[in-house]
Amino acid sequence: MHVHWTLDDRHRWDAFTDGGLAGLQQSWAYGDAMQALGVPCLRVAVTQDRSPKSPWLGAAQFIVQRLPWFVRFTFCQGGPLWASDAPLALQCEAVDVIRHTLPLGKPRMALFSPAEDVSTDKHALSHRVRLASGRSTVLLDLTRPEAERRAALEQRWRNRLHAAERSLLKVRVCGSKTSDYEWLVQAEASQRKTRGYLSLPMGFVPAFQNAHRKPSQALLTLAAELQNQRCAGMMFLVHGSTATYHLGWSDETGREHSAHNRLLWQACTLLAERGVRQLDLGGVNTLSNPGLARFKLGSGGRVVTWAGTYV
DSSP: OEEEOOOOOHHHHHHHHHHTTOOGGGSHHHHHHHHHTTOOEEEEEEESSSOTTSOOSEEEEEEEEEOGGGOEEEEEETOOEEOTTOOHHHHHHHHHHHHHTOSSOSSEEEEEEOSOBTTOSOOTTTTSOEEEOOOEEEEEETTSOHHHHHHTSOHHHHHHHHHHHHSSOEEEEOOSSHHHHHHHHHHHHHHHHHHTOOOSOTTHHHHHHHHSSSGGGSEEEEEEEETTEEEEEEEEEEETTEEEEEEEEEOHHHHHTTHHHHHHHHHHHHHHHTTOOEEEEEEOOTTTOHHHHHHHHTTSOEEEEBOOEEO
């Protein structure tokens, strides 16, 4: 088994990750965006012989940070990713080889948070030590017909959507220039200060867009307006056949008119038209943000809890 840490074939990486509907953190554009923001990124592919052109058994993308006492900390979120025919025994072996060949000086620590359902008894990391339980998310299948997706909505969620559709709310698709969506990024910055939560750096959105193979298609930003006044917004990041919910904001008027229900529903339609097959609504935490959790859970998607974080 051989590992290849110097990868420059983006087209192959995109095809491999897109085949398994990989999450945002395993997309090439995410890695390049983080590097542009000063966070190093490592990519590795595993083959059964020495040539990197051979079929990949698996691939993984890591971000690298330096901890106190000069410990180098690497984190692979949503990976490694595996070929559909890669045997479990080889996957387990590959994880160990990846850990031992990390191109970083010691001391170092490699953490993996694979996109494996917590109910899966055996997976490539199950032989490793689990440090933390996995987060939950909601995945929306955008390949389903619209009528089927609407029928899957939780009743109160669907009622709010109906009310928003009958209201005077207008939905506008924002452009792809930074000036077209900066208002939503700034609203997010204000929310973070008020509510005291952390997320990706504020410069991540333009960095991700610049790193995307098709910058004009990297984002979908929607605004809800009432009487020509903006009252809510949502932004989604597109990576291959998958999209990820990234930012959302609403004022009191937007909340009164269920603007986010309307925006998410419209986004699903527009993303499906672009060929996006799956929308990841992001983390669900009923303790720290029960309102947002209820909103995501009511959207008719599939709730998934990942296996956890392993060392």
